[in-house]
Amino acid sequence: MKGYWHFAALAVGAAIVRIYFANDWIIIVFLLWISYLYFYGRLKKVPIFISLIMFFFFSLYIPPPTSQSSTALSSETAHYIGEIVSPVQLTQDKLEFVLEEQHSKQNILILYFPDNNKQTAEIEPVLDSFKYGASCMVSGSVELPNKSRNPAQFDYREYLLKSGITYQLILEDLTHVECDGSKFLERFYMLREQLLNHVESRFSAYTASWLTAIVFGDDSKMDSETEDIFQRWSLSHIIAISGSNIGLIVALFYFLLVKLNLLTQEKAQWLMVFFLPVYALLAGGDPSVWRASIMVVLFILLNKFKFRFSYTDILSIVFILLIFLDNTIMYHVGFQLSFLVTFAILLSKNWVGGTKSPFWQLLQISFVSQMVIIPIQFNYFSIFQPLSIILNLIVIPYFTVFVIPLMYILVPLSFLPNVFINLLDSLFFLIHQMIIAFIDLIDSVLYYPFLTSGFPFIAIIIYFGLFLLFMHDLERGMLIKAFRSGLLMTLLIMGIVARPYFSSEGTVTMFDIGQGDAFLIELPYRKGVIMIDAGSRFSFEDMNPTDSVYQQILRPYFYSRGIRELDSLILTHEDTDHIGSAEFIFKEMEVEQLIVSRYFDLSVLQKWSQIRKKPELVLVKGGDIITVSDQQLHVLAPDQDRASSNENSIVVFTEFGGVSWLFTGDITKTEESVLIQNYPNLSVDVLKVAHHGSSTSTDQDFIETADPRFALIPVGVDNSYGHPTPEVLETLEKFDVEILRTDQHGAVQFKYDDGGTFFPFLHKLRGEDK
Structure with missing residues (x-):
């Protein structure tokens, strides 16, 4: 073989x-x-x-990506006996580990969310018993992890299933779990925790966050904005442990041990054979680390026993071996990217080797690495930045020559007196801040990404076929043929990204953001994108809006649909559950028009300091018409200042695909009465129920006059307000209105061309085409 x-x-x-x-x-x-x-x-x-x-x-x-065990566990409170089969992770927010239940052999994710004020007192006395390999008895009720409730939202349940975890159990108290014993690997996990704590105690928080990410694979302390930028520009591999890190470790070991005559070459090789697997454990066991470590160990052992295998053979053997040892590892994005990039670099080694200039070799490697991961980049992150190839060319040498070696050197130096540590810490902070500022500047000026929901299966096959042809022709110097293959690859990418601009289908999406409103209208042929309200959750500590809705729901959807700007953002009124995500939209996206009522409290807008591009502010009142492309939205209210944010909500009437819609904000029964007085012939097919189904709205006379066929209610699951109220539901059912609720159906999409159809994300409707 x-x-x-x-x-x-x-x-x-x-x-x-x-x-x-x-x-x-x-x-x-x-x-x-x-x-x-x-x-x-x-x-x-x-x-x-x-x-x-x-x-x-x-x-x-290999199990299917969403396969579940045939043995179902009861959701009732029970005792579960099993073994801890993962490192125990303790952060400021939670304690978690995976328990393999001894009878069903199912993996259960055990979670505990401590009160921050009692964290140390609660956890430390029992934490010593939570060890890898410990036998535990856990009391509680298992549940299925949360599914995604919106299109393009991260699916936590699917993620756990791909990791071999079917259930989760949230502990109410640590007294509900008893553990005893451990296994040999626990020593390495304990050593890892001790090293992490040591590093964090000796360096500034800034330096420690980079050191723990690059050396130990723990990026939990990294600044989230920096991580976002690195992900957008395909730089995430730099702040994660990769094969290049292992190469630097091997080179450093050989220099220190062999060149300085501390050990013979033979003994140094044997030391590497034992050290690299240990380091892979200390570094968090990321697939890319295991790949590189096992490859080096295999090369050393095979050479010692006079076996000669090519790099491709070794890579292939390691690939098969890792999947055999863990049959879910191929679902790990790091595993996919690591092997794909390594295979592509091996495939192009003759082409790269034919170039004498180190600069051009680095450019070639960066180009190949970026091109080969494009389908995966789109499928997982819905984004690809073409200029990342150039930025990688600048950033990678800096990290390879300065940052990564320094981080590894700082680990042993951390045991020296503070005077040395503080000097190196300050030096790193000074230089690194300038580089990160440079990347921030590039991101703010040259951020023109390709956005799409991903490659269809057949497109992936075609793309990699063209990529192989492209590399084959480049290696043989057939530049004209290579240009043709490269042009076809580019056209394929552009065609997939441009799909919305060739589609006659329009979409209206009611997002499930909990207790809040967020509607997005995508006009056919991407003639315009309109958003009506962009609510958010809020922090109970300071009552300020949080970015969780934008980060977890809205932005992933924007990326998946190739939406980089909004033509109009209509904010019906000032409440956080209707406008809380707007400031995060302004920070990262361009909004051409911000539309609010003449009675909107404009002081709210002054709090939004970070705006990518200042939008045109349009003030409207009843009787005005908003026009986006050829789509007209008629403003029916407010016609006067009613001294209340809810009662001053903008009410919009429009049509999509021959179906009439009425968006009502949070108006009350009084404003509903005014509406039917001002518009006695008002009739709609789809009604956005006001105020999440509160009893203050949805008057019987209003429903009788408007005569909707569908009622949309954006409402939180098990919300404390009791929305929608029985009174509202009875009124809607009395007039045979079909109800779509985000707490029951998740996000709801209406796709239209000549006619339209509703598509609930979680459940189907009782009807067909409407």
Whole structure:
């Protein structure tokens, strides 16, 4: 099999693709490919046989991405006995670990959220018993983790299922869990925690956050805004441990141990064989670290026993081995990116090696690395920044030459007196702040990303086929052919990104943001994007809006739909549950028009200091018309100042696909009465129920006059207000109005062309096309 292990790895990859996309056509394609290789003499019997075994074995061995065990656990309170099979993680917010239940063999995520004021007193006395491999008895009721309730929102349940975790159990008190014992690996996890605590105690919070991320794979202390920028510009690999880190460690060891005559080359190699797996554990066990560490260890061992394997063979063996040891690891984005980038660099080694200039070699590696991950980048993050190839060219040398070596050097130096530590700490802070400021400047000036929901399956196949042709032609110097392949790749990307501009379908989305309103209107052919309200949750400490709704719900959807700007943002009134996310939208997106009523408290807008581009402020009142492209929105209210934010809510009437809509903000029954007086012939198909279904709104006379077929109620699950009230529901049911509620249906989308259809995110409607 020497020289042919990549065929076995490709067979495993084909099995993964078949399972991930649930597409049995992959079996036929794989068999045809294997048959072609055999009958045309490209592959001998042994590699063919092993590749077939690999494909069918891993097709059965790897679980589907959302598979659940056939053994269901009861949701009633019970005692669960099992073993801790993950490192115990304790942060300021929570304590968590994974318990493998001994009877069902199911993994349960155990969570505990302490009162911050009592955290130390509550946790420290019992924390010593929570160890990897400990036998535990946990009392409580298991539950299924939360599913996503909005399109493009991160699906926590699916994420845990891909990690082999089916249930979660939230502890009410630490007395409900008793643990005893541990396993050998606990020593390494304890050492990791001790090193993290030591580093954080010796360095400033800024330096410690970078050191723990780069050396120990713990980015929990990293600034969230920095992480966002690095992710947007495809720089996340820099602040995570990667193969280059392992290369630097090996080089550093050899220099210190061999060049300084501390050890012979033979002993240094054996030391690396034992040290690298230990470091992989101390670094958090990220797949990219295991890949690089095992590859180095295999190279050393195989060379010692006079076996000669190529880099491609070693990479393929490690790929197969890691999946065999953990049959869910392929769902880890770090695993996918690490192997894909490494494979692409190996594929291009002749092309890169033909260039003498280190600068151009770095540019070539950056180019190949970025191009090969584009489908994954879109599928996971819905974003790709073309200029990231250039920015990587600037940033990677800085991190490779300065930051990463310094972080590793600081670990042993952390045991020296403070005078040395403070000097290096200050030096790093001074230099690094300037580089981060430079990246921030680039982000604010040159941020023009491609945004889309991801590549369809067939597009992924076509893209990687073109990429292989592109690299093949480049390596052989056939530049015209390579240009053609590269042009086709670019056109494919542009075509996928431009899909909304060629679609005649429009969309209205009622987001499930809890107890708040957020509606997004996407006009056909992307002629315009209009948002009506952008509510948020708020902090109970200072009552200020939080960015959680924007970060977790709105922004992922904007990215997935390729939305980079809003033509109009209509804020019906000043309440946080209707405008709280607006300041975060302004910070990251361009908004052409901000539309509020003439009676809106404009002092609220002065609090929004960070605005990417100041929008045109438009003040409206009843009788005005808002026009976006060819879409007209008629403002029906307010017609005068009613001295209340709710009663001054903007009311908008419009039509989408021949279906009439009425958006009512939080108006009360008084304003509803005024509406039917001013517009006695008012009739709508879809009514946005005012004030989340409060009894202060949705008067029977109003419903009888408007005669809606559908009622949309944005409302929080089990909210403390009791919304929607029984009175409102009875009124709507009396007139046979079909009710769509975010607490029951999640987000609700209305997709229209000539006509329209509602699509609840969580449940189907009782009707079909409407």
